[in-house]
Amino acid sequence: MDTDSATGFFAKTFGPPGSDPRFVHVESIPPREGAYAAFPADLDPRLSRALRGRGIDRLYVHQARSFEAARAGRNVCVVTPTASGKTLCYNLPVAQALLESSSARALYLFPTKALSQDQQAELNELSLSGELPIRVATYDGDTPSSLRAAARDTGRIVITNPDMLHSGVLPNHPKWIKFFSDLRYVVIDEMHGYRGVFGSHVANVIRRLRRVAAFYGAHPSFILCSATIGNPAELAHRLIGEDVELVDENGAPSAPKLVAFCNPPLVDPVQGIRKSTATESVELALRLLRAGIKTILFARSRVRVELIASYLNDALANVWTENERIRVEPYRSGLLPNERRAIEKGLRNGDIQGVVSTNALELGIDIGGLDAAVIAGFPGSFASFWQQAGRAGRRAGASLAVFVASSSPLDQYIVAHPDYFFGRDPESARLDADNPYVYADHVKCAAFELPFAEGESFGPDLEGALSFLEEDGHVRRTGGRWFWSSQGYPSEGISLRSATADNVVIVDATEGRDQVIGEMDRPSAKELIFDDAVYIHRGRQFVVLKLDIENRLCKVEEREVNYYTDAVVKTDLKVLSADAEGGEPGYAWSLGDVLVRSQAEKFKKIRFHTHENVGYGEVHQAPEETQTRAASLLFPPGSAGGAVLAKLSEAERAAAIASAANLVRQIAPVFLMCDPRDLGVSERSRDPHFDVPCIHLYDRYPGGTGLAEALVERLPEIFAAALERGGGCACESGCPSCIGVDWQVPFAQVPGRAVKASTRAFLSACAGAKRVADGPRAGN
Amino acid sequence: MASLKDRLRRAREIAGARADAPCAPAPPSGDRAPPEGFEGNGPGLLRRETFFPLELPQAWNLEPFLPAADLAASGDPRAVEAGRLRFFDLETTGLSGGAGTIAFLAAVGRVVEGGVSVRQWLIEDWPAEGALLAELARELDPEAVLVSYNGRSFDVPLVRGRFVMNRLRWPERPHADILHACRRLWRRTLGSCSLQALESAVLGAERDADIPGSEIPEVFIAFARTGQDERMDLVARHNARDVASLASLALEAARVHEEPFRRDDVDPASLGLWFSRRDAALARAVLERGFARGDARSGLALAALCRREGNEDARDAILAKLAPTPFTLVERAKRAEHAFRDPAAALALAEAALALERRQTARAALERRMERLRRRLGRPD
Structure with a gap:
């Protein structure tokens, strides 16, 4: 392979540029020279020896800068792409501190257990090769209780996750006295994952961590690492509550890279149906693999991952070279930990040449370098896209990322507007550490951990939260302090994540095997492994005998079938109560409880390869119901917004509401400091409960986390911002940055230009016409 | 914007919960x-x-x-x-x-x-x-x-x-x-x-x-x-x-723990095991009494004690007296095969063990054992 030139690399597989019409755009990303720095003068000789032992005799500039800042006791936030030597940014200053003081300790936080294990392996390698006297211990839900005391007492670096810190470590801090007394550094990797409501929780866990450490006299500094996002320093500040020094110049060299957009050919030009993304991606991946190019293929769901991996392996199977064929593995959540480890290892040492993955491999799991990435369908965010594309590319050697567009409007827009795509900044990540519900929950946990002294400072309104908790009898104010005065163990009832941890275990019951082969979270299980569903596990096909939700058990039997199953899921929203109402001249709103119900009612049987529908079946599962809080935006005819809608045709009205909802969905998170995924949106041109056009915005966390309440207070600003974005966008007939393109599918008969105009009229009525007339963008 | 406490209170009202009656501060100690x-x-x-x-x-x-x-x-x-x-x-x-x-x-x-x-x-x-x-x-x-x-x-x-x-x-x-x-x-x-x-x-x-x-x-x-x-x-x-x-x-x-026969309500097997690391004679006495009274765990512990003392014959006798379980049958099969060179008896014992054994891995091990014994006996499956 011609490793010097990305173009050569591409041409070798797909022919010279322009020869294959599927590749509608090929963007060349030039190579970058490395920027290096010598080992810091004060670097412990044992560390420099250990580094040289691994073939490292100088640092990248970002590593050197992180070292310097962390050594000076400043908080550091490092932004680095994949494979740029991120771990040394924190391992070096931490190891240095731990070598200088034989009692110093460090805490490493990783979002998942899998990442913790990776990191422990890497640290062990670093410390063993130089024989550094630093004990590294993992402390998470999988740590056997026999090892926990040793981890607490002798672990110089303790690796854990926010959930364990929240419910296991902090509530038992007296057992960690030695650890907390000498806590010098806290490392937070994959910081970009701590956003939205989850991030708000973690920010409060960090408040508690600081408070407990301070009780033992420790004031650790923080080293945070993030993938590229729009606002790393801001997110770091919100997460740890202090300023950070941003290190964002990347000193790692990178080889040239090509990002190619592939638009599968139209098979039915009249209806605009294109060749399937899966089929096209398989074909591209096969070409790459057969050319000896290590390839990762990203697909959007677990089922697709298994399906595509099976197609690839079927195509690569060769009776003549039974054991020498190219090996491809699926990688997704629900595999057993040892299976995941085996796949990661196989990828690193070259036994496995191809992998098909969900976004599970976006995270920093070490799988070594790959040469090409095929991205089957836009992953939902630009940050995700670049992380997936970043999986291809070693330090030396050209790499290739191919985006295979689906026929969704968003994907089609991207392939039609590459300039928009390559010119866009990555999304910003937000969290709100002062969300009252999240905050009050953690004040509760913190009171359990240590009594609060009057006048102590902790978060936005400690006195307010404590006196609220006193009304419920959770704390008691006496003798100048607030004591936890309840029986429970508060962190037990407070989950940092919306997804519940109660997994369904998948058991292979073929011929009495009775063996656990995987697991799946409960809501997904109802949609994926219902009775008679086909479950594919690393290419083996199983048919579900019985899904027993109550006992969290799913029995499957291995069986050869020629189809897979796809549930038809219906989601509906039912308004349960209206607790508060209000409005402006432009619109009205109602705040209340809603029931969001999703149910798989039937399933399709879809034949492998041809994807034709070969039958239906019934699903008999109780619906997955979430009661939560919603802000319902109402547009009755008497309101200015409703009046605009009333003048439109039915199709135009539906399109205008859909595109306004799309704008609000994009904009509201900015004002609520949440993640777009924390908010659900459901719009109707006539809502069955309110009997008027309506946009429901609901909290995706069961019970609500205050997003709906905060939303109604910010509505005037949100509408004004939506108008500015929708009205001010320079595009001609709508783009993903303004009114979106999703409305195009159901309302294809309405021209985009008209939708844009009516959406703008509708939003300016909602925002208050006066403001618009005076606004700088009027007349645009 | 409403105060944090008011917002939390409103949420609680909506959730239908009521605060406890505000609690009065505790009276001073004297009262x-x-x-x-x-x-x-x-x-x-x-x-x-x-x-x-x-x-x-x-x-x-x-x-x-x-x-x-x-x-x-x-x-x-x-x-x-x-x-x-x-x-x-x-x-x-x-x-x-x-x-x-x-x-x-x-x-x-x-x-x-x-x-x-x-x-x-x-x-x-x-x-x-x-x-x-x-x-x-x-x-x-x-x-x-x-x-x-x-x-x-x-x-x-x-x-x-x-x-x-x-x-x-x-x-x-x-x-x-x-x-x-x-x-x-x-x-x-x-x-x-x-x-x-x-x-x-x-x-x-x-x-x-x-x-x-x-x-x-x-x-x-x-x-x-x-x-x-x-x-x-x-x-x-x-x-x-x-x-x-x-x-x-x-x-x-x-x-x-000093006078093991002081009470009748104690578990002889567990007590005997405790003694077996301190006083073998006392351990034997406790376990023999338990076994004589029909306690199988005492019998098993006694068998283990015999083995530790190198008294295999006594162990055989105890195993034979115990109600058949996969464990006792397999142990006897091992003795029949290796000590008494009697593969036929060993096979019969292993077959009896297989009839009782339910654990998959143990069944597989038994099947391998039986296959080996059959080979030695020159019998096909």
């Missing part, structure tokens, strides 16, 4: 009616002393209870001077532990002339906890040996944390937790091994009025808030009584 027998012992702390008449020896055998690490520190563990013992028990604000759970009532019993004298300290409210801990530390002079029921897993880790949080140092002392020895003796024969259950079944003592342990935390929470709660009398009595029973039970359990 409280302390529970029966308690007197002031400094600000917010109450104390009382109760005497329980018991016949107790001057030297105690703690060997069955002390872990090896504590043995060296305590002098001769088989004759610990009664004056050193501190029987202790705590009542706490929660049962699941963690930094927010505190000890509000502590009892320490000492052996005195004619019985046990139990001192108790009770706090009126949270801030007095440090004073209680300081009193507790004073009881644990350097010669003291702790005796507890489940104190190793519950009371001591908790109180150690409380000391840390009050910036005090917990005085580490040798600690005889009698729970494990009691489980050894009585779990299989009596079932529940809670202190109350053994008090009744082993000591034959009955309590008149008592309060279930699970209700104790809420009594203190109400007591601290309102200044009094009549149930606190029951809690204090429960706590003192636990300590007195602990002394009697420790004595009885220690004696059974």
Whole structure:
């Protein structure tokens, strides 16, 4: 392979540029020279020896800068792409501190257990090769209780996750006295994952961590690492509550890279149906693999991952070279930990040449370098896209990322507007550490951990939260302090994540095997492994005998079938109560409880390869119901917004509401400091409960986390911002940055230009016409 | 924007929950009616002393209870001077532990002339906890040996944390937790091994009025808030009584470990196993008696003892007498194959074992064994 030139690399597989019409755009990303720095003068000789032992005799500039800042006791936030030597940014200053003081300790936080294990392996390698006297211990839900005391007492670096810190470590801090007394550094990797409501929780866990450490006299500094996002320093500040020094110049060299957009050919030009993304991606991946190019293929769901991996392996199977064929593995959540480890290892040492993955491999799991990435369908965010594309590319050697567009409007827009795509900044990540519900929950946990002294400072309104908790009898104010005065163990009832941890275990019951082969979270299980569903596990096909939700058990039997199953899921929203109402001249709103119900009612049987529908079946599962809080935006005819809608045709009205909802969905998170995924949106041109056009915005966390309440207070600003974005966008007939393109599918008969105009009229009525007339963008 | 507290309140109203009636601050100590027998012992702390008449020896055998690490520190563990013992028990604000759970009532019993004298300290409210801990530390002079029921897993880790949080140092002392020895003796024969259950079944003592342990935390929470709660009398009595029973039970359990035939309600197999690492002759006597009375576990333990002593013939005899299980059959099959060179008998035993075995891996191992035996016998499958 011609490793010097990305173009050569591409041409070798797909022919010279322009020869294959599927590749509608090929963007060349030039190579970058490395920027290096010598080992810091004060670097412990044992560390420099250990580094040289691994073939490292100088640092990248970002590593050197992180070292310097962390050594000076400043908080550091490092932004680095994949494979740029991120771990040394924190391992070096931490190891240095731990070598200088034989009692110093460090805490490493990783979002998942899998990442913790990776990191422990890497640290062990670093410390063993130089024989550094630093004990590294993992402390998470999988740590056997026999090892926990040793981890607490002798672990110089303790690796854990926010959930364990929240419910296991902090509530038992007296057992960690030695650890907390000498806590010098806290490392937070994959910081970009701590956003939205989850991030708000973690920010409060960090408040508690600081408070407990301070009780033992420790004031650790923080080293945070993030993938590229729009606002790393801001997110770091919100997460740890202090300023950070941003290190964002990347000193790692990178080889040239090509990002190619592939638009599968139209098979039915009249209806605009294109060749399937899966089929096209398989074909591209096969070409790459057969050319000896290590390839990762990203697909959007677990089922697709298994399906595509099976197609690839079927195509690569060769009776003549039974054991020498190219090996491809699926990688997704629900595999057993040892299976995941085996796949990661196989990828690193070259036994496995191809992998098909969900976004599970976006995270920093070490799988070594790959040469090409095929991205089957836009992953939902630009940050995700670049992380997936970043999986291809070693330090030396050209790499290739191919985006295979689906026929969704968003994907089609991207392939039609590459300039928009390559010119866009990555999304910003937000969290709100002062969300009252999240905050009050953690004040509760913190009171359990240590009594609060009057006048102590902790978060936005400690006195307010404590006196609220006193009304419920959770704390008691006496003798100048607030004591936890309840029986429970508060962190037990407070989950940092919306997804519940109660997994369904998948058991292979073929011929009495009775063996656990995987697991799946409960809501997904109802949609994926219902009775008679086909479950594919690393290419083996199983048919579900019985899904027993109550006992969290799913029995499957291995069986050869020629189809897979796809549930038809219906989601509906039912308004349960209206607790508060209000409005402006432009619109009205109602705040209340809603029931969001999703149910798989039937399933399709879809034949492998041809994807034709070969039958239906019934699903008999109780619906997955979430009661939560919603802000319902109402547009009755008497309101200015409703009046605009009333003048439109039915199709135009539906399109205008859909595109306004799309704008609000994009904009509201900015004002609520949440993640777009924390908010659900459901719009109707006539809502069955309110009997008027309506946009429901609901909290995706069961019970609500205050997003709906905060939303109604910010509505005037949100509408004004939506108008500015929708009205001010320079595009001609709508783009993903303004009114979106999703409305195009159901309302294809309405021209985009008209939708844009009516959406703008509708939003300016909602925002208050006066403001618009005076606004700088009027007349645009 | 509404205040944080108002927003939280509104959310609570919507959720349909109501706040408890706002609680009045606790009345000052002077206005409280302390529970029966308690007197002031400094600000917010109450104390009382109760005497329980018991016949107790001057030297105690703690060997069955002390872990090896504590043995060296305590002098001769088989004759610990009664004056050193501190029987202790705590009542706490929660049962699941963690930094927010505190000890509000502590009892320490000492052996005195004619019985046990139990001192108790009770706090009126949270801030007095440090004073209680300081009193507790004073009881644990350097010669003291702790005796507890489940104190190793519950009371001591908790109180150690409380000391840390009050910036005090917990005085580490040798600690005889009698729970494990009691489980050894009585779990299989009596079932529940809670202190109350053994008090009744082993000591034959009955309590008149008592309060279930699970209700104790809420009594203190109400007591601290309102200044009094009549149930606190029951809690204090429960706590003192636990300590007195602990002394009697420790004595009885220690004696059974010296005179194993003293009682009929102990589990011979577990006791025999304990002896087998100390006194083989006594172990044999206990296990033989258990086996003679039909206890299969005693038989198995006896078989293991025979093997350790190199007496395979005696072991064979015991295995043959035991009701057939996959284990005894496989062991006999091994002997038939390797010692007696009788593959036919070994095959028959293995077949019988397979008929009883249900575990997959063990079945597979048996099938391999049978296949090998068949080959040796020259028989096809």
